[in-house]
Amino acid sequence: MKRYAVGLDGGGTKTAVTIVDENGLEVHTFTSGAINYNGQDEASVQASLAEIFRKIDRVCDGLHHCAQVCIGAAGISNPTVTTRLESSVRASGYEGPLFITGDQDTALCGAHNRELGIILIAGTGSICYGKNEAGDTHRAGGYGYLIDDEGSGYSIGRDLLSVVVRAHDGRLPATVITGMVFEQLGMTSIQQIIGFVYDKQTNKKDIAALAPILSQACELGDEAALAIADKSARSLLELVVPVAEKLSMQEGVLAMAGSALLKNSFIQTAFINGLKERYPAMTCITPKRDAASGAALMALNRLQ
Structure with a gap:
């Protein structure tokens, strides 16, 4: 049975989705509505996730072929965000393994094509995040425009x-x-x-x-x-x-x-x-x- 892995990058205004097969070959990419609880209400996050998983269902020829999903999202240091995201994903019909992490983790992994290194992001806001060989992580910045975000x-x-x-x-x-x-x-x-x-x-x-x-x-x-x-x-x-x-x-x-x-x-x-x-x-x-x-x-x- 063919298996797929799916990555979601939950940005402020949209969500980018990449689907790969079990050999890591890119099968499909698309964008959908935002799933960021910091800027969206519950109903719109649920609607976006429902649409995303409908599309994953079509591309993978059934959600049961989707063997792992990883979501990089903002604000997951707030434990309620992870819980709410997971329940919205489950409500969309996906029952398989799910990994929810901070959007800085997925950005770092994409930037280096591995889960190690340092990333400095200066977009609307600013943050630096790193992960070393021992698995230790550290971040600096990213505390929002009212008190931080210098250089952004x-x-x-x-x-x-x-x-x-x-x-x-x-x-x-x-x-x-x-x-x-x-x-x-x-x-x-x-x-x-x-x-x-x-x-x-x-x-x-x-x-x-x-x-x-x-x-x-x-x-x-x-x-x-x-x-x-x-x-x-x-x-x-x-x-x-x-x-x-x-x-x-x-x-x-x-x-x-x-x-x-x-x-x-x-x-x-x-x-x-x-x-x-x-x-x-x-x-x-x-x-x-x-x-x-x-x-x-x-x-x-x-x-x-």
């Missing part, structure tokens, strides 16, 4: 907005960032900017969406922009140090992930230079595969 897309967006208001007051010299922010938001006054920032409808992703402006401003040599890029790189390096030290992985391999790090060459270059200075023997890579593929590999590794 959100913190860059916030810093750009901060530069705009300070330059307006004369606390900073004039900067190209002002015109770029106004243009992207379709606004013409500081009052409109303040309205946007404190509007209850504005969320962290709206602020993070401003982050690409930083690259353009850095390319023009804008001093305020270059200062933000430097600060972001230093903040990201700060996340790596405790993970490398705690796990004795100063000579390990670090995967860089997330658009704030991968799509801004100024931040990336400053970060890599700082890392080389601190850990000359550490190697930097970009992810080999995505988190859904990492989840599928983790499922495959657990096939009975």
Whole structure:
């Protein structure tokens, strides 16, 4: 009987699914609705999982051919999240082996194509996570935009907005960032900017969406922009140090992930230079595969 392993990467707005056969060959990939209890209600998570398992049922020619499922999800340090996810999966008709883990685990496994290494993620938020040969793990960051997430897309967006208001007051010299922010938001006054920032409808992703402006401003040599890029790189390096030290992985391999790090060459270059200075023997890579593929590999590794 043919057996399959399935990996789910439960992102903030969607779920990526990868199905592999027992030899690890990719059979099918697709995306569906979010299964993140931090941002979705119970009914929509259940509806998304029901749809996902209907599709798995079709691809695997019956859920009984699905021999292992691994779900990487946010917020699983909260034990109720794991319990709720499991009951929703069972309600979808899947009765086989199920492994639920943190989304940083599946991202790390995808990035390295194995369950060992360090991953630094700088997307809307920021976190560094590692696992060594002994199976020890450590994380730094990832505590949310109100008190953490330095070096992330959100913190860059916030810093750009901060530069705009300070330059307006004369606390900073004039900067190209002002015109770029106004243009992207379709606004013409500081009052409109303040309205946007404190509007209850504005969320962290709206602020993070401003982050690409930083690259353009850095390319023009804008001093305020270059200062933000430097600060972001230093903040990201700060996340790596405790993970490398705690796990004795100063000579390990670090995967860089997330658009704030991968799509801004100024931040990336400053970060890599700082890392080389601190850990000359550490190697930097970009992810080999995505988190859904990492989840599928983790499922495959657990096939009975």
